[in-house]
Amino acid sequence: MSIQDTVSNWEELLEIAKKNTPARRVRRPGQSPSTAPIPSSLHKLPPDTEPPVLLYRDTNSWCPFCERVWFALEEKEIPFATEFIDLTNKPKWYTDLVPTTLVPAARIEGKLVYESKDILLALEEQFGSTLLPEDPEENAVARLWLEEAETNGVRDIAYKFLRQAPEDPNELASLQTAFEAKLDELEQLLGKYSGPYFLSTFSLVDITYSPHLDRLAANLPVYRGYHLKGNPRYPRINAWFEALKQRPAYHRVKSDDTTNNLLLRRRWGVIPISNPLPPDPEISQEIQFRAEAAERLTDNREVALGDILKNSGVQTLAVNGDTTAVKEAVDFHLRLLADYLINGNGAALPWGRVGGKDNADPTIAAVGAITLAYVRNRICAPRDMSAGAATAFRAAADKVLASLY
Ligand SMILES: N[C@@H](CCC(=O)N[C@@H](CS)C(=O)NCC(=O)O)C(=O)O
Structure with missing residues (x-):
């Protein structure tokens, strides 16, 4: 029996994955994005x-x-x-x-x-006004703060600090000081009403700040060595992040940290000073996120395979221009990944057998390494799957990668 036969087939994987997640997407064949959330x-x-x-x-x-x-x-x-x-x-x-x-x-x-x-x-x-306070006075404050969120300069300073070329330490330090002063202002605002949100209830003000603060919290540690989450200077901002985490809608629309990290590098050419934040271990273990990631991979495998063959460089491993063996090895490693997402440590990971002593063909492991490294960085949340699923997906790709040699 070859090692390739030790992993379940796609149909079996899809069936189990679907049982463990309610998440479904619309397929958009030939369009971009190739799937969309419902x-x-x-x-x-x-x-x-x-x-x-x-x-x-x-x-x-x-x-x-x-x-x-x-x-x-x-x-x-x-x-x-x-x-x-x-x-x-x-x-x-x-x-x-x-x-x-x-x-x-x-x-x-x-x-x-x-x-x-x-x-x-x-x-x-x-x-119906569900995201603005009923109380007229607080409602007026909400509208004012919505205006101010666009004009108070938090975003401008923050992105300058994030994208400024770090060669000039003085300029960088003064941008950091200006940025911190703006965050102090937000910290004060969050203290004006009781509860974790800007106003006494969750509102448009929270919605307006969340995509930007999320991107900053993910990127500042990697690109500037600056931590927003866990920073004792901003207890209210941290409590606010925690409160957002309780909202299902937030999880549907947010990106995962790695998507944000990669976007900054690709879109703005900013050079990271440290590795991307590791996938949150708690989220990576949640069965519904793992199953969603497996369902996405399994359901979209044809598109994934085509993309890997075309763009990852893996075709250079084809012998005499015959890509059959490469395709099979890509497919095998994608199935391994789905298997690990579903079965965890019960999955048939190779632990050194592929390309090792027992198997004379190291090309298979090389194809696997390329495949896993490529898909790990290629997926994008929430374009391809939810942030939770993307986190589980990346952690699983790392694990399978670690089992290859
Ligand atoms: N003030 C606008 C900003 C929207 C905006 O900047 N959108 C960007 C994408 S993040 C865009 O459309 N960029 C395309 C372009 O600049 O041509 C709003 O709040 O809607």
């Missing part, structure tokens, strides 16, 4: 009815402004449809439609609205 409230719509909202957002789910609107739609349980816009090649109909040409934009009951803040406020107006 809004949690879509089932509430009567059959053959158009959702009341159409959200235009970016193809890769990187845009923090789009995330705000998506977060609010999920919190308010509004059924919606999504149109993905490729920001590297925006279609003319879109730039003709939206005066700023930016994402997000939305059609709310047919009416076009753009600018994330205006979309958030329009959703409150149209679908």
Whole structure:
């Protein structure tokens, strides 16, 4: 029996994965992204009815402004449809439609609205004000803080600090001081009302800050050696992050840390000063996230295989131009990964047997190493799967990789 026969086949893997996760996606063959999440409230719509909202957002789910609107739609349980816009090649109909040409934009009951803040406020107006306080005084504060979130400079200073070339230590130090002063202001704001949120209840203010603070918390440790989470200077910001973690809508729309880390490097060319944050071990072990990751990989395996063959460099290992053996070895390692996600330590990991003494073909292990390293960095949350699933996926890829040699 070859080692390849020790791993379950795709059909068996898919069946078990589906039993352990309710997460499902729509397939979008030949389009980008190749799958999309299903809004949690879509089932509430009567059959053959158009959702009341159409959200235009970016193809890769990187845009923090789009995330705000998506977060609010999920919190308010509004059924919606999504149109993905490729920001590297925006279609003319879109730039003709939206005066700023930016994402997000939305059609709310047919009416076009753009600018994330205006979309958030329009959703409150149209679908009941659940994310703004009822109390008139607090409501006025909420609206003021929403304005200020766009103008108080937190974002500008933060991103300058993050992206500034680190050669000039003085400039970097003064950016850090300015950034810390802005965070101190947020810390003060969070203390004005009781409870962990900006206002006395969860609101649009939290939604407005969360995508940016999330990206900063993931990237500052890796790119600047600066920690927001666990930093005793910001106890309220930390309590706020903890409170967000209790909200299912937040988990549906957020990215995982590694997606944020890789995006900064790829999109902005910033050089990390340390390794990406390790995948959160608690999340990596949660069966529903592991099963979701396995379901995504299994269901999307044809696309994954094509992408790996085309873009990872693995084809250079083909002998005399025959890629059959390479394809088989890629497929085998993807199945190993799905098997480990589902069965944990009960999975048939090779522990050195592939390419080792018992097996004279080290090419198989080399293909595996490329495959696993590639998919580990290739997946992107929440474009391909939820942040929790992506975290479990990356931790599993690391584990399988460690078992190869
Ligand atoms: N103020 C806008 C900002 C939106 C924005 O900057 N969107 C970016 C994506 S993160 C965009 O559309 N970029 C495309 C471009 O600049 O052409 C809002 O809050 O909606």
